[in-house]
Amino acid sequence: xxxxxxxxxxxxxxxxxxxxxxxxxxxxxxxxxxxxxxxxxxxxxxxxxxxxxxxxxxxxxxxxxxxxxxxxxxxxxxxxxxxxxxxxxxxxxxxxxxxxxxxxxxxxxxxxxxxxxxxxxxxxxxxxxxxxxxxxxxxxxxxxxxxxxxxxxxxxxxxxxxxxxxxxxxxxxxxxxxxxxxxxxxxxxxxxxxxxxxxxxxxxxxxxxxxxxxxxxxxxxxxxxxxxxxxxxxxxxxxxxxxxxxxxxxxxxxxxxxxxxxxxxxxxxxxxxxxxxxxxxxxxxxxxxxxxxxxxxxxxxxxxxxxxxxxxxxxxxxxxxxxxxxxxxxxxxxxxxxx
Amino acid sequence: xxxxxxxxxxxxxxxxxxxxxxxxxxxxxxxxxxxxxxxxxxxxxxxxxxxxxxxxxxxxxxxxxxxxxxxxxxxxxxxxxxxxxxxxxxxxxxxxxxxxxxxxxxxxxxxxxxxxxxxxxxxxxxxxxxxxxxxxxxxxxxxxxxxxxxxxxxxxxxxxxxxxxxxxxxxxxxxxxxxxxxxxxxxxxxxxxxxxxxxxxxxxxxxxxxxxxxxxxxxxxxxxxxxxxxxxxxxxxxxxxxxxxxxxxxxxxxxxxxxxxxxxxxxxxxxxxxxxxxxxxxxxxx
Numbered sequence: 001x002x003x004x005x006x007x008x009x010x011x012x013x014x015x016x017x018x019x020x021x022x023x024x025x026x027x028x029x030x031x032x033x034x035x036x037x038x039x040x041x042x043x044x045x046x047x048x049x050x051x052x053x054x055x056x057x058x059x060x061x062x063x064x065x066x067x068x069x070x071x072x073x074x075x076x077x078x079x080x081x082x083x084x085x086x087x088x089x090x091x092x093x094x095x096x097x098x099x100x101x102x103x104x105x106x107x108x109x110x111x112x113x114x115x116x117x118x119x120x121x122x123x124x125x126x127x128x129x130x131x132x133x134x135x136x137x138x139x140x141x142x143x144x145x146x147x148x149x150x151x152x153x154x155x156x157x158x159x160x161x162x163x164x165x166x167x168x169x170x171x172x173x174x175x176x177x178x179x180x181x182x183x184x185x186x187x188x189x190x191x192x193x194x195x196x197x198x199x200x201x202x203x204x205x206x207x208x209x210x211x212x213x214x215x216x217x218x219x220x221x222x223x224x225x226x227x228x229x230x231x232x233x234x235x236x237x238x239x240x241x242x243x244x245x246x247x248x249x250x251x252x253x254x255x256x257x258x259x260x261x262x263x264x265x266x267x268x269x270x271x272x273x274x275x276x277x278x279x280x281x282x283x284x285x286x287x288x289x290x291x292x293x294x295x296x297x298x299x300x301x302x303x304x305x306x307x308x309x310x311x312x313x314x315x316x317x318x319x320x321x322x323x324x325x326x327x328x329x330x331x332x333x334x335x336x337x338x339x
Numbered sequence: 340x341x342x343x344x345x346x347x348x349x350x351x352x353x354x355x356x357x358x359x360x361x362x363x364x365x366x367x368x369x370x371x372x373x374x375x376x377x378x379x380x381x382x383x384x385x386x387x388x389x390x391x392x393x394x395x396x397x398x399x400x401x402x403x404x405x406x407x408x409x410x411x412x413x414x415x416x417x418x419x420x421x422x423x424x425x426x427x428x429x430x431x432x433x434x435x436x437x438x439x440x441x442x443x444x445x446x447x448x449x450x451x452x453x454x455x456x457x458x459x460x461x462x463x464x465x466x467x468x469x470x471x472x473x474x475x476x477x478x479x480x481x482x483x484x485x486x487x488x489x490x491x492x493x494x495x496x497x498x499x500x501x502x503x504x505x506x507x508x509x510x511x512x513x514x515x516x517x518x519x520x521x522x523x524x525x526x527x528x529x530x531x532x533x534x535x536x537x538x539x540x541x542x543x544x545x546x547x548x549x550x551x552x553x554x555x556x557x558x559x560x561x562x563x564x565x566x567x568x569x570x571x572x573x574x575x576x577x578x579x580x581x582x583x584x585x586x587x588x589x590x591x592x593x594x595x596x597x598x599x600x601x602x603x604x605x606x607x608x609x610x611x612x613x614x615x616x617x618x619x620x621x622x623x624x625x
Binding site: 067252296 | 448554566
């Protein structure tokens with residue numbers, strides 16, 4: 001609709017400059033935070049935010065862009081975390097290699113679970129992934145190789161090759177860089193042909209099929225890629241917590257839900273969504289846990305359930321929608337004045 | 340060998356109860372076209388009702404069955420009216436997420452009220468076991484499968500021979516046509532949720548005779564019910580019974596042959612294989 005005139009092009013480049021400026025400021029602030037804050041609790045919250053930006057963005061590819069509810073991402077986190085724990089323990093290999101091995105395993109699993117189920121309606125995929133998470137949890141609990149329900153400890157011996165650091169700020173930067181990389185990757189995907197295909201599948205599967213898009217192929221592709229990236233978050237998880245057990249990742253599918261919720265609260269199918277979601281949800285959860293912890297687990301998770309119902313009923317577009325609306329309004333005012 | 344026969348028979352008995360649970364899910368899925376992820380939580384509610392009727396008032400779980408049916412009917416229709424009507428206007432993704440939230444709220448609400456502890460009912464009317472032809476059966480399981488079959492029969496008669504039942508089936512078959520002949524679809528949806536929930540509530544009450552009671556007991560039964568319906572296809576209670584029996588037998592036999600904890604894993608693996616080979620379900624044509 002907009003005619004391409006010199007002034008509109010100038011406006012565009014100006015908008016672009018503003019957003020580049022904003023992003024640079026945000027990056028700089030985040031980069032100097034470890035110098036300003038010496039509080040380990042606050043730093044740990046930031047590390048979790050970065051980890052969940054990776055996880056939420058990865059889920060967003062399946063849940064947001066493609067519109068398929070996957071409820072087994074905790075399993076892929078577990079694959080990453082267990083790879084990081086098992087490689088040095090049993091094979092004397094540096095956990096850095098887990099950044100390659102874990103995504104490969106996770107991609108295979110993601111492919112295997114999504115290939116048969118994504119041919120069918122959305123319910124099948126959601127329920128099968130949920131059941132898959134449950135079953136994998138059971139298997140992990142009884143699997144001697146990974147020490148079953150007792151879990152695995154990663155001995156705290158700080159060194160670069162063990163990917164364990166004596167101070168949390170190096171972990172902060174590592175997770176920060178990975179989160180930034182994930183965001184850039186999804187920004188590229190968002191603008192690529194793949195992103196467009198996925199969005200059109202989400203909007204109307206039949207018409208996407210009619211336009212010659214192989215719907216099943218792209219859905220499986222999204223799930224496979226998403227699983228691989230999710231496992232990278234798992235590697236960081238293990239190296240930061242230095243302990244893995246099946247309940248951490250798969251009990252009651254809670255982690256899978258948290259990952260999904262971060263993308264949903266933030267805004268489905270947007271690059272910005274999981275970032276906003278993680279920045280809002282993780283601190284909120286950490287503080288409510290400190291606050292409601294005394295009441296017992298049931299209460300906080302009950303509230304979690306109610307929140308999910310309310311979001312599903314009244315607020316499916318998430319936080320990003322508010323930002324975009326404000327942005328539109330500002331632009332509207334701006335254009336109004338210039339004309 | 341006789342141990343295998345024993346586990347097959349036990350599986351068949353459990354299968355009858357799975358069929359009842361699955362029929363509840365199928366009714367909701369078929370008529371309202373939404374999968375209730377909280378289905379197992381409804382069963383959990385039925386279990387707690389029967390448990391407290393027994394421990395507080397001394398009423399046997401078998402006698403609590405009608406009460407559970409009524410309470411769960413009301414709970415199911417209320418869930419529909421309060422939550423699901425709104426969800427139906429949204430996307431599939433939010434429908435799934437919404438009923439999932441319902442499941443979380445119910446399970447963890449129960450945990451907050453009744454603690455996560457496992458409870459078991461003792462000294463009910465049917466708590467022993469009996470021997471039939473060299474095989475042993477829990478009395479609780481037997482009475483549960485017997486009553487399940489009766490309730491399944493009642494539901495079938497209701498669906499086939501009453502006006503409301505026919506209207507329900509019509510809505511499941513073709514919504515638009517059902518509305519054009521004057522069927523109140525909103526009312527049918529509420530009935531479907533009520534009756535579907537009542538079915539699973541009855542199953543819950545019956546299971547307290549031999550199964551532990553815990554806030555998160557339901558989820559695995561939601562899977563079983565879903566797998567039954569997915570295997571059987573819609574609108575076929577017969578198919579659901581066969582699928583329910585199959586799941587019961589696979590569970591019991593794999594639990595006996597491999598290890599008790601592999602029961603649920605085996606069902607999942609077989610489900611995935613069947614999805615790969617026959618995505619339209621086992622008993623559907625084409």
